[in-house]
Amino acid sequence: MERLEPWWLKALKYASLLLALFVVLFPLYSVVIGAFKTQVEYYNSGLRLPENFLNFDNFRKVFKVGRLALAYKNILIILAVSLAGNVLIGTMVAYALGRFEFKLRKPIMGLYLIVQVIPLVTTQVATVSVIKALDAYNTIYAPMLLYMGADVLQIIIYLQFIQNIPKDLDESAMIEGASLFRIYRSVIFPLLGPATATLVILKTISIYNDFYVPYLYMPDRKLAVVSAAIYNFVGPNAAQLNVISAGILIIFIPTVIVFLLLQRFIFSGVTSGAVK
Amino acid sequence: MFNLSYNKQKYVILACFLTVPLILLLMFSVYPALALFYFSLTDWDGLGFDMHWIGFANYKDIFTRADIFAVFRTNLYYFVGGLVQTALALWFAVILSDRLRGRYFFQVMLFLPYVLHSVATVIMFKNVYHAEYGSLNTLLGALGLTAWKQMWLGNPHLVNFSLAFISMWKYFGLSMVIFIGALQSIPKDLYEAARIDGASGWQSFRFITVPSVRRVIELMLILTLTGALEAFDIPYVMMLGANGTTTFVIQTVDMAFKFENYGLASAMAVVLLLIVLLVIGLQRKLLFREGR
Numbered sequence: 001m002e003r004l005e006p007w008w009l010k011a012l013k014y015a016s017l018l019l020a021l022f023v024v025l026f027p028l029y030s031v032v033i034g035a036f037k038t039q040v041e042y043y044n045s046g047l048r049l050p051e052n053f054l055n056f057d058n059f060r061k062v063f064k065v066g067r068l069a070l071a072y073k074n075i076l077i078i079l080a081v082s083l084a085g086n087v088l089i090g091t092m093v094a095y096a097l098g099r100f101e102f103k104l105r106k107p108i109m110g111l112y113l114i115v116q117v118i119p120l121v122t123t124q125v126a127t128v129s130v131i132k133a134l135d136a137y138n139t140i141y142a143p144m145l146l147y148m149g150a151d152v153l154q155i156i157i158y159l160q161f162i163q164n165i166p167k168d169l170d171e172s173a174m175i176e177g178a179s180l181f182r183i184y185r186s187v188i189f190p191l192l193g194p195a196t197a198t199l200v201i202l203k204t205i206s207i208y209n210d211f212y213v214p215y216l217y218m219p220d221r222k223l224a225v226v227s228a229a230i231y232n233f234v235g236p237n238a239a240q241l242n243v244i245s246a247g248i249l250i251i252f253i254p255t256v257i258v259f260l261l262l263q264r265f266i267f268s269g270v271t272s273g274a275v276k
Numbered sequence: 277m278f279n280l281s282y283n284k285q286k287y288v289i290l291a292c293f294l295t296v297p298l299i300l301l302l303m304f305s306v307y308p309a310l311a312l313f314y315f316s317l318t319d320w321d322g323l324g325f326d327m328h329w330i331g332f333a334n335y336k337d338i339f340t341r342a343d344i345f346a347v348f349r350t351n352l353y354y355f356v357g358g359l360v361q362t363a364l365a366l367w368f369a370v371i372l373s374d375r376l377r378g379r380y381f382f383q384v385m386l387f388l389p390y391v392l393h394s395v396a397t398v399i400m401f402k403n404v405y406h407a408e409y410g411s412l413n414t415l416l417g418a419l420g421l422t423a424w425k426q427m428w429l430g431n432p433h434l435v436n437f438s439l440a441f442i443s444m445w446k447y448f449g450l451s452m453v454i455f456i457g458a459l460q461s462i463p464k465d466l467y468e469a470a471r472i473d474g475a476s477g478w479q480s481f482r483f484i485t486v487p488s489v490r491r492v493i494e495l496m497l498i499l500t501l502t503g504a505l506e507a508f509d510i511p512y513v514m515m516l517g518a519n520g521t522t523t524f525v526i527q528t529v530d531m532a533f534k535f536e537n538y539g540l541a542s543a544m545a546v547v548l549l550l551i552v553l554l555v556i557g558l559q560r561k562l563l564f565r566e567g568r
Contacts, residue, residue: 003515009477013371017382020368023445024389027404030411034403046414089300092293100286104320108294115305117556121506121525122545125532126308126315128322149300184293192461209394211509216533227395231513234399241403251396263384266391271457 007082020256024171031252034245035059057164062233066247070222071229078140078225079207082147086203087196089152094158094192098168109155113256116152121261124216131217142217143225149205154199159193162188201262205255312549315542322538324411328475334543344544350436350523354507358500359442360447369455370485383456387449394446398513405429432520439521442510447503451496458492459485498559502552524548 405428532541
């Protein structure tokens with residue numbers, strides 16, 4: 001592949017990349033500088049760097065007025081419970097479907113596939129009635145229940161992994177007298193670790209970023225998660241663009257850190273999902 | 277459990293491991309889809325269980341009231357934006373699959389918007405688009421392009437473009453990374469052989485790259501179309517659907533939760549669901565035909 005590219009093609013490639021980079025970074029740049037400015041400064045200084053990068057007043061204010069501490073506590077509880085449940089459910093379904101032959105195997109796979117096609121937003125109207133019937137409406141359990149179920153993407157990724165775990169391992173465990181549950185717990189579950197890591201990361205990001213489940217199912221302000229907190233903050237404080245910028249930045253940071261540290265897991269999860 | 281034969285254990289395991297997941301699936305995915313059909317034939321207001329069977333009156337409403345279908349025009353902006361996004365994503369994926377200095381850095385940076393918080397992203401763009409103090413107009417002013425300054429959200433001819441751009445900004449990196457994954461699975465010797473046969477760069481792209489990732493391109497187009505039909509959070513968080521930015525889903529959600537007309541809202545959801553299923557069905561059919 002050592003053919004020489006014409007210089008203009010190379011130039012075009014770099015020019016388009018740099019332009020894209022600028023388009024991605026420009027909004028972020030304006031948020032970062034805005035977050036450190038006073039209100040007067042924000043309205044007068046345009047795109048210039050802030051006078052004082054140690055001005056954390058905006059962060060303090062949005063944290064307190066926007067009740068972000070509470071929002072983070074709520075989202076962490078929801079994440080912990082949903083993810084734990086989700087991993088258990090996902091691995092259990094994958095073990096059952098991946099290791100055993102039984103009559104309902106195909107119908108169950110089919111059901112998961114069909115359900116995947118239904119756009120979630122459209123069925124909310126009816127899902128609300130289920131949540132209300134369970135008395136979970138406006139409680140922290142509503143999003144937990146909704147996030148916990150396995151989705152087809154997750155099952156497909158787990159199934160691919162399970163097929164690569166040699167059956168000999170199961171069999172030698174059986175020879176030593178291990179029960180099937182023991183095999184799931186001590187052989188399959190640990191060996192699914194890499195898939196679990198990828199899925200947990202992707203789920204964490206999508207739950208953290210989700211807007212409409214908390215918005216529709218938990219209007220109570222005490223239960224506000226991060227999405228709801230910033231949404232509620234903006235309304236009455238629309239003029240304080242500097243404080244809002246600080247809030248945006250605080251909310252961006254956790255997923256950015258997760259992404260930068262664990263890029264490879266995220267990229268592999270995203271691509272294996274699409275090439276099914 | 278330890279004294280059971282493996283055959284019996286198998287059924288115990290299947291029962292234990294599948295019951296809870298299936299209950300969740302039935303309760304939160306299958307039942308709502310079925311209930312939706314039922315509600316759509318009633319005049320339910322969402323409170324209590326006071327509902328009356330009214331047959332297909334809701335559907336008649338949808339197909340006779342021009343205002344309900346008219347909002348699909350808004351969804352069109354997101355569809356066109358999605359097409360542009362897919363084309364750009366393919367271009368950058370091809371570039372970044374070559375040997376290129378700093379390619380991993382570019383891949384990471386261009387993917388970054390996808391992991392950013394959705395609501396916070398929309399609010400960030402609210403600040404960027406702000407007519408007077410927004411960074412976009414400030415930038416245009418600083419570049420001496422004062423004439424290009426716009427009311428990005430105030431101008432009804434422009435607002436949907438501004439909103440669709442946010443969607444492109446956010447999801448472009450995802451499409452790109454999926455394309456990169458697909459491109460990496462093309463065997464390198466194909467290109468090598470083409471080069472020996474004297475193929476130009478464009479010819480290898482046209483006759484090797486495009487056919488190899490055709491499936492993925494089709495998948496992207498479907499996702500673009502369904503994503504456009506389901507556009508909701510960007511226009512909702514930014515404008516609450518004001519200034520002509522109401523999409524079909526915003527209208528459905530408002531119909532249910534604001535106007536408490538769950539019956540009509542359910543019928544609208546069913547219509548959307550059928551449209552999405554139709555699109556996917558058509559695509560499957562085309563795929564199978566060409567697959568032979």
